[in-house]
Amino acid sequence: MEALKNKTKGINSSKPEEAQKSKQTNSNITRVKSFSNYGHLQSGLNRGDATSLKTFLNWIKDGFVVDENYNEQETNEKRKSLEAKIEDKKDDKQKVIAEKKVIEQVQIPNKNQDRTNLNNSIADIQNDLDNEMLETGFQSTNYYLYTGLTIVLAVYLIFFYASTIYSAFFRSAGLLVETSGDDLAMVIGSIFDMNGILNPSPNLIIVYLGSFLFFALGIIPHTIKGSYRTLKIAGFLLGTLIVDALLAYKIDKSIHEIKVMAGIGEENWDFWASENFYLVLAFGYLAYLVFGYMYQLMNEEKTKKNPKKIAQRNINLIREQIKEVNQMINKYEEQIVELQSKVEMLESRIGLLMKSLNDTMINPEVLSKSLNSFYIGWRQFLNGSSEIGAEKVECENIYKTFMEENFKTISSLN
Template identity: 50%
Template sequence: MVIKNKTNLMKLLKSIQNRMKPQNQKAAVQLEDTLNSINTLTKVERVKNFQNYALQKAGLNNGDATSLKTHLSCIKDGYVVDETYNENEHQTRKQQIVEKIELKQDEKEGVEGNKRNIESVEIPSSKEKIKDYDSEIQQTKLDLEANKINTGYQAIKHYTYMTLVVLLSVYLILFYASAIYASFFRNASALIELAGDDIALYLDSIFDIKGIFTPSYSLIIVYLGAFLFFAIGMIPHTMEGKYRKLKSGLAILGSLVVDALLAYKIDKGIHDLKVMAGIAEEDWNFLTSINFYLVLAFGFLAYLVWGYMFELMIKEKDKKNAHISAELLIKGLKKAIREERQHINTLETKVIELESQITILKSQIEHLKRDLDRAMLNPDLLSQSLTSFYMGWLQFLNGTTELNEKKEACTIAYETFMNTHFKTTPSFN
């Protein structure tokens, strides 16, 4: 930066010198001396007192206004500085600020890149998807009217699912009936008497199939209870409307709790029978009992499989009806459109946030640039140095009345210089 300013200054002085030679040979010679002085300057000159320095230079140049401007420019551009000036500290401070500006610039460019990507790629892509979904909805309606809907219905799948659902339904009814009977109606003493030599194996039976097929009034409660448990298992598959998944999840959790209570009751009954038969200790923990988990596996897991088959059967059955199939397809497309619109709203909100970040980063960069300007050029200190130099120059001019004309020219030159670079003229009153 110093070399650049020096080069410009040399060009300016050469130009002034060429214009002055024909009219004022003496001033041209003085300017030549100043030019030679600056041209030989290879490093920053340090000055202990600007006023004394100015007095010396004014004497060498006979108080010439052009020479004054030249020396003021040298001081401003950093060729002449106060001896307390520390170049290393000055350069380090400038470099730190420059690095901060570069980091903020990179951050701003990254944020601007994200903003451009959202505005030019992501939002248009989502809008294009919405158009495609709308077109697909219209085409589906046209195909429905023309009876061209391909539902994808497969009869073999439908009847396979239906058969599995029926078989599993029968199994679950019998399972819950047996579990209820084993929990509440099994005759402990009679069971021990019938067990004979195989008492341990017989008592480990978690179900009592024979009991649910032996005529008894208790079977009324047993089978009604079995249908109640089965109905509880169907609840998750009837949920509709808002928060359907949450409601279904809570219903499935409720089914698990009910099955766990039933498994606990059965396992406790088995343990009590073993204690009565003298083949088990009083201490018992259902969490370490295999029978507890077997009841859950045969009951709750079977119910989950039944529910999955039931859902598949219903979906395959709906495919058979073109109107229902079209409604399901349109419903899915409308849901996709809503999701894309929500995504667009999210992206637009993000764009606003990014614009705010860009504004903040621009402000931070401008602030750092002002800091850099202050680091490169301390206005207060520089203005003080320039004023001190000018006061020394005036001291030489005040030495004789013959230099009054030059004094006036120097005053104008100084005031013009200060107004140009500092927008102010110091008052000496």
């Protein structure tokens, strides 16, 4: 009975109420200089009671008994900083998850529906073609009009470039002055020389071959296909413009030289200030562009006469759209993988921050040493008393169980 009173007295004298109060308020913390001495003292006050040992071990684990060098303010500030970082990472994680859900639940389903609609359009076109119900939009009036204009412009371009090439390279200045008569100024100022391209001459072989070459250049842009088609056509048209500008320059230069030879021109000459230079470009290059446009319209109208070609063209266009949709879906799937990697990375980062937070609150290694030191002091009292042998075995079991549950390994008592 006396032993029971001593145990009760020891527990009461070990500040259980104060410790319980500190646990509730989290503001009253017991600081000790030596856990070993503190354990020896509390073991003596509680007569080595195993229940009291477990109580003190929990108090130490929960941070209500700490080393006297423990800086609560610094620990709280570090803890708050880590908590803020954890919340930021959690917010980032939620944003990434939300973005991933939008792609998975909205964008990819929408693209899949677009692909389904396009495939249905192909089936509709094929069905209309099979039932001879496909609308091609062919108009015979437009077809014959475009064909007639294309033929007229083709003849014009052949004679225009023939005259241009002849005037630039084969027109004789001396012969022109001798045969011009009273119309010298008008003949010399003429840009084109139709007499030269209509009178038989060996030079006309090169003249007309060159003319057909320029005529062929007007058709080439409409045969360009593949990637960067628009860029290639633009480059080709620019090259043609440069060639036309060179021809215009050569013709205007020849006209100027003839005028100087005839005594009706000035020595100084700037081609960019001459109207002849721009007239050659206007009559040649603009006609070249118009011919190309008419040729394109004629081919398109001709294609409309054949429903199979129209159907195939429309199906090819739709397949290109399906290809773009598939590429977009693949891009979304790649984004999902990237976002999932971000989620996993953020989860890993949050885990590391949580570990740092736990380590900041109570460092596991330091805590284990503190518990070990406390129990060494507690057992020293037990070893020095022969009256409480049973308590020694019970305390040993409680300590081992406590350490196994909280640290998986038991600290050395040496």
